[in-house]
Amino acid sequence: MSPLSxxxxxxxxxxxxxxxxxxQDCHVLLYPEGMVKLNGSAGEIMKRCDGSSSIAAxxxxxxxTFALQGLEPDVVxxxxxxxxxxxxxxx
Amino acid sequence: MAKVGLSMKETPKxxxxxxxxxxxxxxxxxxxxxxxxxxxxxxxxxxxxxxxxYNPVDFARQEDELDTEGWLRVLRQGREMGAVQLGLSGGxxxxxxxxxxxxxxxxxxxxxxxxxxxxxxxxxERAAALKAAGxxxxxxxxxxxxxxxxxxxxxxxxxxxxxxxxxxxxDQGWPMVLNVVIHRMNIDHxxxxxxxxxxxxxxxxxxxxxxxxxxxxxxxxxxxxxHEQLRHAELVTNQWRAKLGDRMRIFFVTPDYHEGKPKKCxxxxxxxxxxxxxxxxxxxxxxxKMLPGLSFPNVRDHxxxxxxxxxxxxxRYRGTSWMKEPCSSCEHREQxxxxxxxxxxxxxxxxxxxxxxxxxxxxxxxxxxxxxxAASQSSSRMKEHPLIFRNPVNSKRIIG
Numbered sequence: 256m257s258p259l260s261x262x263x264x265x266x267x268x269x270x271x272x273x274x275x276x277x278x279q280d281c282h283v284l285l286y287p288e289g290m291v292k293l294n295g296s297a298g299e300i301m302k303r304c305d306g307s308s309s310i311a312a313x314x315x316x317x318x319x320t321f322a323l324q325g326l327e328p329d330v331v332x333x334x335x336x337x338x339x340x341x342x343x344x345x346x
Numbered sequence: 347m348a349k350v351g352l353s354m355k356e357t358p359k360x361x362x363x364x365x366x367x368x369x370x371x372x373x374x375x376x377x378x379x380x381x382x383x384x385x386x387x388x389x390x391x392x393x394x395x396x397x398x399x400y401n402p403v404d405f406a407r408q409e410d411e412l413d414t415e416g417w418l419r420v421l422r423q424g425r426e427m428g429a430v431q432l433g434l435s436g437g438x439x440x441x442x443x444x445x446x447x448x449x450x451x452x453x454x455x456x457x458x459x460x461x462x463x464x465x466x467x468x469x470x471e472r473a474a475a476l477k478a479a480g481x482x483x484x485x486x487x488x489x490x491x492x493x494x495x496x497x498x499x500x501x502x503x504x505x506x507x508x509x510x511x512x513x514x515x516x517d518q519g520w521p522m523v524l525n526v527v528i529h530r531m532n533i534d535h536x537x538x539x540x541x542x543x544x545x546x547x548x549x550x551x552x553x554x555x556x557x558x559x560x561x562x563x564x565x566x567x568x569x570x571x572x573h574e575q576l577r578h579a580e581l582v583t584n585q586w587r588a589k590l591g592d593r594m595r596i597f598f599v600t601p602d603y604h605e606g607k608p609k610k611c612x613x614x615x616x617x618x619x620x621x622x623x624x625x626x627x628x629x630x631x632x633x634x635k636m637l638p639g640l641s642f643p644n645v646r647d648h649x650x651x652x653x654x655x656x657x658x659x660x661x662r663y664r665g666t667s668w669m670k671e672p673c674s675s676c677e678h679r680e681q682x683x684x685x686x687x688x689x690x691x692x693x694x695x696x697x698x699x700x701x702x703x704x705x706x707x708x709x710x711x712x713x714x715x716x717x718x719x720a721a722s723q724s725s726s727r728m729k730e731h732p733l734i735f736r737n738p739v740n741s742k743r744i745i746g
Contacts, residue, residue: 270521278428285458287483
C-alpha cells in the first residue's frame with residue numbers, strides 16, 4: 256500500500272465485515288473468529304471507507320455531520336492504525 | 347474437533363465523537379453482556395477418530411440431533427440477543443446435509459460465519475454451494491491418527507487431501523485459518539508443519555497445544571510434550587514469525603500445563619461464549635457437561651435468552667463471587683477468573699477450586715507430576731498403554 260495522503264481512498268479489507276450492532280450500541284468489525292469493537296469515532300470513519308471516498312472527503316463529511324473542524328489529523332491517524340492492523344486497505 | 351479460540355479487541359479512544367455516556371450510578375452487580383460467540387456443534391458424527399478430540403467421551407449417548415428448524419431457531423434467538431460470531435462445528439459439520447441452509451440463514455441474520463472442519467467432504471461443489479450461501483471463513487484442521495500423521499509428514503494421502511482442500515478454500519476467496527493440534531508426537535515436526543501452512547497460502551496458522559479434556563485427557567500421558575520439546579517449538583515458531591512478518595500470522599496457544607498460569611477459559615464463564623451441543627443442550631463451554639451437580643437446559647425446552655440469563659448452569663461460575671481461596675483474594679482473579687472449572691473438577695474433584703495449573707493452587711503438584719511423568723516415559727510404556735481413539739465403539743465401552 257502507498258503512503259497515506261488526503262487523496263487515499265481506504266476500504267474495509269476482504270475477510271472483514273463492518274456492521275452496526277444495536278445490542279452493543281456500536282459498530283463492530285468482524286473477521287475470522289474475532290471482533291473489533293469500534294468506538295464512536297472509529298465507527299464514523301470506517302463506515303465512510305467505501306474505497307471511493309478520499310480521506311479529504313471522509314473528513315469533510317464527518318466535520319459537516321458533527322459541526323467540527325480540523326479533524327484530518329485524527330482521521331489520518333486512525334486510518335494509519337487500521338491499515339497496520341489490516342482492517343483497512345488502499346492502493 | 348479442536349477447541350475454538352476467541353479474539354476480542356477494542357479501538358483506542360479517539361477524541362471527536364463521544365461514546366455514549368454510561369450511567370453514573372453503577373448497578374450492584376455488573377450487567378451480563380450478550381453471548382457474542384455462538385458455537386453450534388451440529389453433530390458428533392465424524393469420519394475421523396482423533397485422540398485429542400474435546401467432544402465428550404460419552405458422545406455415543408447423544409444420537410438425537412436437532413433438526414434444521416431447531417438450529418434455525420437457535421440462530422434467530424442468538425442473533426436477537428446480540429451474537430455476532432457463529433462457529434459451525436462438530437464432529438464434522440459437513441456430514442449435515444442441511445449445512446448450506448444453516449449457513450444461508452446465519453448470514454441473512456448478520457452472523458460472521460465460520461466453518462470448523464477437517465476438510466473431509468469439502469468438494470468443489472460443496473464449497474461453491476457454501477460460498478453462495480454466504481460462508482465467510484473456513485478453519486481447516488489437521489486430524490491426527492498415527493497413520494495419518496505418517497501420511498501427513500511423508501506427503502502422501504493426507505497431504506494430498508489437505509492440499510486439495512486448501513486450494514478449494516483459496517479458490518473461493520475465503521481467508522484460511524489452519525489449525526494444527528500440537529502434542530508430543532508431532533511437536534518435533536513443527537518446522538515442517540509451518541512450512542506446509544506457508545505452501546497452502548494460509549493467512550493464519552493456529553498451533554493449538556493440546557488442552558487436556560475428554561479424549562485428550564484419556565490419552566494425556568502419551569500426548570503431553572516435555573518442556574524441552576515446547577521450548578524448541580516456540581523457538582522455531584518465533585524464527586518463522588520473524589521471517590514471515592505479516593504474510594502469515596502464527597498463534598501459539600499457550601500450553602497451560604507447562605506455563606503455571608491458568609487461562610481465562612472461554613473468556614469467562616457465561617461471559618460471551620455459548621455452545622449448543624448436537625442434541626440441543628446449551629453449555630457455557632465445550633466441556634461443562636462433565637461438571638457434577640449442575641443442570642444445563644436444552645434449547646428444545648427453553649429460549650436461549652432464559653438459558654443465558656436465568657439458568658443455574660450459566661450463572662453458577664459467572665464473575666468472581668463463587669471463588670474460594672486462593673482465588674478470592676488473588677490479584678489476578680479478574681484476569682484469569684480462576685482458570686478452567688472443568689480442569690479443577692477433573693484434577694481436584696471440585697469445580698470451585700483454583701485451576702490446578704496455577705502455581706498458587708494447592709493441587710499444582712498434580713500438574714508437575716504429570717509433566718514429569720511424561721518426560722520420563724519410555725516407548726515401551728507407550729506400547730503397554732495404547733492411544734484410545736475417539737470412535738463410537740470406544741465411547742460405548744466408556745459408557746459401560
